[in-house]
Every structure is written in structure tokens, then in C-alpha cells.
Amino acid sequence: MESSKGTEGLAGEIEVEAYRRLFPLPFYERHLLESVRPDARPLNRARDTTVALGPVASADGSALVKIGDTTMLAAIKLEVMIPSADAPDEGSLAIEFHMPPICSPSVRSGRPAEVAPVISQRLSDVITSSEMINLNELSLISGKAAWMAYLDIYCLNADGCLFDAALLSAVAAFSHLQIPLVSVNDDGRVVAVSGELTEGKSKLELVNKEKRKLSLRSKPFSLTCILHEKYILADPNSEEESIMDTFVTVVLDSWGQLVSIYKPGGAVLANMSTIKVIDYYSKKSVVAQLHADKPPKEVTSEVQKSLS
Numbered sequence: 279m280e281s282s283k284g285t286e287g288l289a290g291e292i293e294v295e296a297y298r299r300l301f302p303l304p305f306y307e308r309h310l311l312e313s314v315r316p317d318a319r320p321l322n323r324a325r326d327t328t329v330a331l332g333p334v335a336s337a338d339g340s341a342l343v344k345i346g347d348t349t350m351l352a353a354i355k356l357e358v359m360i361p362s363a364d365a366p367d368e369g370s371l372a373i374e375f376h377m378p379p380i381c382s383p384s385v386r387s388g389r390p391a392e393v394a395p396v397i398s399q400r401l402s403d404v405i406t407s408s409e410m411i412n413l414n415e416l417s418l419i420s421g422k423a424a425w426m427a428y429l430d431i432y433c434l435n436a437d438g439c440l441f442d443a444a445l446l447s448a449v450a451a452f453s454h455l456q457i458p459l460v461s462v463n464d465d466g467r468v469v470a471v472s473g474e475l476t477e478g479k480s481k482l483e484l485v486n487k488e489k490r491k492l493s494l495r496s497k498p499f500s501l502t503c504i505l506h507e508k509y510i511l512a513d514p515n516s517e518e519e520s521i522m523d524t525f526v527t528v529v530l531d532s533w534g535q536l537v538s539i540y541k542p543g544g545a546v547l548a549n550m551s552t553i554k555v556i557d558y559y560s561k562k563s564v565v566a567q568l569h570a571d572k573p574p575k576e577v578t579s580e581v582q583k584s585l586s
Contacts, residue, residue, distance in 0.1 A: 302521045310509050315518075324501070324513035329446070331454040339455025343447040346515060347437035352429065352447035354455050358467075359426040361417065369416020369424040373402045375431050375444055382436040382516075397441055400540065401431070401448060404529050408498040408537045411452065415492055418460060425457070438515035439502045441527055441540075449497045456489045496531040503528075 298305045298316070309316055319325070325346030334340035337353035344350075361368060375398040377391035385391045405411065416425040429451065431444050461471045504511040504518055504525045511518060514525065529537040 302517075306518070306521055310506070313509075315511070317515075321509060321511050325515070327446070329450050331450060337451075338458060339451045339453075341447050341450035341454055343443050343450060345439060345443045345446070345513065347435050348439055348443045348515075349434040350431055350440075350443045350447040351434055352431045352444075352451035354451050355428045355430075356455075356458065357426045357428065358418065358423055358460065361421065361424040363421075365413070366421035367417045367424075368413035369426060370413070371402070371405065371411065371427050371429065373405065373429045373431075373448070374398055375401060375433070377433045377436065381433040385436075393440070397444055400441060401444060404445060404498050404500075404538055405448065408496055408529075408531050410449070410494050410496055410498060410531075411492060412495060415457075423460075427455075436516060438517075438519050439513055442500045442502050442513070445498065445500050445529070449494075449499065452492060452494060453497075455492055457492070459489060496533055496535075498529050498531050498537050500527050500529040502526070 306316070310321070313321055315321065325348075326344075327346075328344045330342040332340055333342045333351065334353045338356045339354040341352050342349070343352070359370065361370075375394050377385050377394045379385050379387045382391075416427065418424055429448060431447055433440060433444070459471050501512065502514065502525055504514045504522045506522045506524065511522075514522075519525065525541070527538075527540040529539075531537050
């Protein structure tokens with residue numbers, strides 16, 4: 279008798295999974311009627327978020343971010359450059375988003391993911407327009423030397439809301455960034471030096487006297503929501519993104535100011551739909567309290583609290 283019940287239960291599960299695969303949208307709509315998702319997450323709840331600072335020892339700043347199963351690794355490397363004549367007292371940023379084949383079955387080796395350069399450009403636009411980084415702080419010697427900051431973000435697992443996770447990892451990496459010591463060598467070139475070389479009998483003449491962090495002006499954070507009929511689903515996973523095609527990403531800074539709204543295709547939105555998303559995200563603005571001087575565990579707890 280117990281064996282018969284077990285067989286019936288297994289058959290029922292197979293039927294549900296088959297229905298989910300064959301008719302994904304009706305399957306989700308049946309759950310939406312109850313204001314819940316198939317994974318039991320309420321419509322307005324984001325997935326658990328964790329942030330770890332400094333996972334890459336060889337980088338000047340780094341962070342590992344997970345939003346649900348979506349995982350991003352961000353690393354910043356600083357190099358000395360000659361500033362442009364138009365901005366002799368400013369450094370520069372170069373941002374690159376990478377999607378290796380390990381992140382998703384849809385990404386094939388030798389064929390770059392089409393979304394990667396789009397996310398790279400969006401990250402660059404948001405970080406620039408939010409004025410998070412004062413490029414003057416990257417200057418070393420006016421007109422002669424400045425820092426070039428290379429930010430590389432690697433998607434290790436793509437399970438929805440790639441831009442949100444990438445932006446959070448970028449902000450965390452810049453929060454963790456330490457400007458290294460530099461000196462002028464015999465050839466007159468500005469070079470980075472290690473702390474050991476400044477000690478002992480022959481001390482080098484340093485351009486900057488000590489390592490320091492960037493004073494980030496305002497930190498941008500984003501939230502992506504799917505809009506389906508009268509429902510708003512916060513922080514969709516990859517399955518939800520593939521089924522419902524109307525979504526909007528809202529970016530606010532730590533002051534609560536709107537930085538950007540991004541909506542690629544989908545149905546035309548009413549103004550009230552966008553306002554609801556912005557209002558929902560504003561209530562989550564506690565996530566902007568991410569500070570580099572806090573231990574990773576405290577930062578992680580704060581982010582989890584604000585996004586749940």
C-alpha cells in the first residue's frame with residue numbers, strides 16, 4: 279500500500295514537472311494567482327544576497343557577490359598611465375563584463391555572449407552618471423601620471439538579474455579598493471612599489487605617503503522587476519526572465535536619487551507601473567549602507583537584511 283502511494287506521488291511530481299516544461303507561462307500564472315512563485319518566494323521578495331570583500335589577493339580591490347544562485351566576481355587592477363591633455367588631473371576607468379562558458383549552458387566556448395558587451399556599457403554608464411568615483415582622486419602628478427583602473431567582472435553563474443549582481447559587485451570592489459604606494463624611479467617614471475621597499479636603509483621617495491581608499495560619493499544600486507499583467511515580480515531568476523519578457527531595471531543612488539531606468543523591449547508600460555517599481559526599490563535603500571570599513575560578515579548581514 280505504501281509502495282503504491284509512493285508511486286502515485288512520484289507520478290504526480292513527474293506530471294507537474296512535465297506541465298511546467300510544456301506550458302511554463304500558464305504554470306507560473308497559476309502561482310501568481312496566489313501571489314507566490316513556484317519556489318515559494320513572495321512576488322515582492324528578492325533572493326538572499328551575500329557579499330564577500332577581498333577574495334582575489336592579487337587584485338587592488340575585489341568582491342564576490344551572490345544574489346540567489348547568480349554569482350559575480352569583480353576584481354580591480356590599477357596601472358599608472360599618462361593622463362589626457364583634456365583632463366590632466368584625472369584618472370580613467372575601464373569596465374569589462376565577462377561571461378565564460380561555465381556560467382550558463384547557453385554560453386558556448388568561442389562564441390561570446392551577446393549580452394556581455396551590453397552589460398559592460400550599462401555598468402560604465404551607471405557608474406559614470408552616478409558620479410560615484412571622483413576621477414581626480416586617481417591623479418598622481420598633474421599632467422604626468424594618473425591611475426587607470428581596470429574593473430573586470432566575471433559571471434560565474436547566470437541565474438537572472440545579471441546587471442544587478444554585476445553592479446553590486448562593482449560597488450563592493452571599489453569600496454574594498456586600496457590605492458597602492460608609488461614612487462618616481464631613476465628614469466623619471468612613476469611606478470608602484472610594495473610596502474617592503476619603503477622600509478630599511480634606502481627609503482624611496484613616495485608620491486603618495488600612504489595607502490588609501492577612494493571616497494565614493496554615492497553608491498548606485500539596482501533592482502530588476504518583471505511586470506506581467508497586474509503583477510510585479512522582484513529579482514527574477516533566469517527561468518522567470520525567459521518566460522515573461524517585460525522587465526524594468528531601476529537604479530538609485532545612496533541618496534535615493536534616480537540614476538537610470540532601463541527597459542529593453544516588452545509591452546508598453548503605464549507610468550504607474552514604473553512608479554510602483556521605483557517606490558518598491560526606494561524602500562530597499564538600506565542596501566546603500568555598504569561601507570568598506572565594515573567586516574565582510576557585517577556587510578553581508580546588512581545586504582541580506584535590506585534585500586529580504
